[in-house]
Amino acid sequence: MGYIALNQSSMVLTAKHIKKDFAGINVLRDVSLSARSGDVIALLGQSGSGKSTLLRCLNFLTMPDAGEIALEGNAISIETRKDGHLKRGSKQAIQELRTHAVMVFQQFNLWPHLTVLENVMEAPLYVLKRPKDEVRQEAQALLEQVGLSDKHHQYPSMLSGGQQQRAAIARALAMKPKVILFDEPTSALDPEMVGEVLQVMKELAKLGMTMIIATHEMGFAKEVATQVIFLDKGEIVEQGDPQTVFNTPKSQRFAQFIGAVID
Amino acid sequence: MLHGFLPLLLAGTWVTIKLAVAALILGLLLGITGASMKLSNSRIARSIARVLTSVVRGVPELLVLFLVYFGGTIVLSKLFGKYIAVSSFIAGVSALALIFGAYATETFRGAYLAIPTGQFQAAAAYGFYGLKRLRRIILPQVWRHALPGLGNLWFVLLKDTALVSLIGLTDLMRATQNATAFTKQPFTFFGACALIYLLLTSLSMIGQKYISKRVSRHIRVEG
Numbered sequence: 001m002g003y004i005a006l007n008q009s010s011m012v013l014t015a016k017h018i019k020k021d022f023a024g025i026n027v028l029r030d031v032s033l034s035a036r037s038g039d040v041i042a043l044l045g046q047s048g049s050g051k052s053t054l055l056r057c058l059n060f061l062t063m064p065d066a067g068e069i070a071l072e073g074n075a076i077s078i079e080t081r082k083d084g085h086l087k088r089g090s091k092q093a094i095q096e097l098r099t100h101a102v103m104v105f106q107q108f109n110l111w112p113h114l115t116v117l118e119n120v121m122e123a124p125l126y127v128l129k130r131p132k133d134e135v136r137q138e139a140q141a142l143l144e145q146v147g148l149s150d151k152h153h154q155y156p157s158m159l160s161g162g163q164q165q166r167a168a169i170a171r172a173l174a175m176k177p178k179v180i181l182f183d184e185p186t187s188a189l190d191p192e193m194v195g196e197v198l199q200v201m202k203e204l205a206k207l208g209m210t211m212i213i214a215t216h217e218m219g220f221a222k223e224v225a226t227q228v229i230f231l232d233k234g235e236i237v238e239q240g241d242p243q244t245v246f247n248t249p250k251s252q253r254f255a256q257f258i259g260a261v262i263d
Numbered sequence: 264m265l266h267g268f269l270p271l272l273l274a275g276t277w278v279t280i281k282l283a284v285a286a287l288i289l290g291l292l293l294g295i296t297g298a299s300m301k302l303s304n305s306r307i308a309r310s311i312a313r314v315l316t317s318v319v320r321g322v323p324e325l326l327v328l329f330l331v332y333f334g335g336t337i338v339l340s341k342l343f344g345k346y347i348a349v350s351s352f353i354a355g356v357s358a359l360a361l362i363f364g365a366y367a368t369e370t371f372r373g374a375y376l377a378i379p380t381g382q383f384q385a386a387a388a389y390g391f392y393g394l395k396r397l398r399r400i401i402l403p404q405v406w407r408h409a410l411p412g413l414g415n416l417w418f419v420l421l422k423d424t425a426l427v428s429l430i431g432l433t434d435l436m437r438a439t440q441n442a443t444a445f446t447k448q449p450f451t452f453f454g455a456c457a458l459i460y461l462l463l464t465s466l467s468m469i470g471q472k473y474i475s476k477r478v479s480r481h482i483r484v485e486g
Contacts, residue, residue: 105381
């Protein structure tokens with residue numbers, strides 16, 4: 001029993017039996033995953049396999065139809081009122097969760113009216129309500145970490161896609177999150193900019209950041225992930241450490257998928 | 264100069280400016296409120312906003328002014344059981360603000376809908392919601408989309424202030440008419456009056472350009 005307790009204490013984010021329908025189509029059918037501290041989970045799958053939806057269910061940007069999400073072992077309780085809207089307590093629980101499980105988007109979604117530095121400082125200042133001097137120092141250090149120390153006062157529209165995504169990663173880190181959810185972070189980038197973003201993510205993995213990443217980057221998954229999850233038609237059909245799943249895939253569908261990608 | 268009527272015209276101009284600026288501030292608040300109601304989840308709020316904007320936009324502006332001025336007196340008198348006159352300045356500001364607000368509601372609504380959904384998702388994902396989301400993330404982006412439309416509405420408002428001369432307020436228009444009646448020199452005074460309105464609108468254009476530069480400073484200029 002002692003071992004189990006220890007394991008649970010290192011559990012950062014767990015999802016159990018997540019289901020989601022969109023207009024009668026089962027986008028997710030009973031999907032579970034768990035991320036321990038320091039885990040890098042690569043969610044693989046074709047477009048439409050449900051990997052982005054799963055990621056968005058983890059912080060309730062998409063509301064799952066059934067299932068349970070837990071942060072460090074504490075389940076987020078979701079209750080709806082008669083009219084279908086969330087109860088006040090549930091809203092607060094979700095908002096609290098989102099400050100610990102932050103998201104990096106495919107389209108970056110930086111706030112265009114704020115400079116790069118202001119983008120990084122915005123949520124720590126106005127959501128976490130932390131002191132300004134401290135937040136500014138941390139934001140500057142984070143921008144240095146992602147290689148943007150010369151871009152503090154530029155607006156997002158003046159940056160390349162790769163720079164914007166690195167700024168978005170700094171914005172995520174500024175929340176001091178327990179886990180970062182990456183929603184296809186390199187899919188909107190020109191090929192020559194993919195590397196610089198993956199490099200930043202690799203460094204985060206080395207520092208022990210817990211990350212869940214929906215991605216098409218096989219090489220990155222092989223090299224950096226501690227766990228690979230392959231989704232097909234809303235189900236997990238392959239799961240395990242990268243060596244095992246890439247070298248000896250158990251399912252026909254995953255074998256086909258990596259074959260198709262390698263070709 | 265102008266047969267000694269210049270101070271009168273300038274006093275009228277001052278009234279016109281006060282009216283327009285007060286109606287602008289109140290009208291912007293009404294417009295933001297109206298747009299929030301039209302975009303809200305509550306069906307009651309949406310219906311109220313729809314009816315009010317339809318009525319105000321559907322009747323002549325002069326009628327809105329008369330309804331507020333004369334109707335306001337009747338309603339207030341009934342409400343408090345004694346005769347209460349609505350001051351013509353307050354009636355003028357209220358009527359002009361109502362008209363401005365009704366049109367601005369649509370401008371703000373359109374500007375809000377022009378914001379990409381990714382912005383709302385990013386706001387949600389980082390813990391912004393409710394008024395904080397509106398003030399910190401959404402409104403700053405709304406201004407940029409709304410500004411051209413609001414600029415137009417301001418020009419209309421500035422000139423609509425001339426309507427208040429009909430409820431006894433001595434604005435620029437009324438002052439000009441007084442001067443004309445006394446001197447029998449309509450061309451001189453209506454010409455001077457037109458020049459003053461043109462001066463006000465020209466200054467407004469410069470102001471609009473400045474504000475528009477400020478709210479779009481984050482937009483990259485190509486080439």
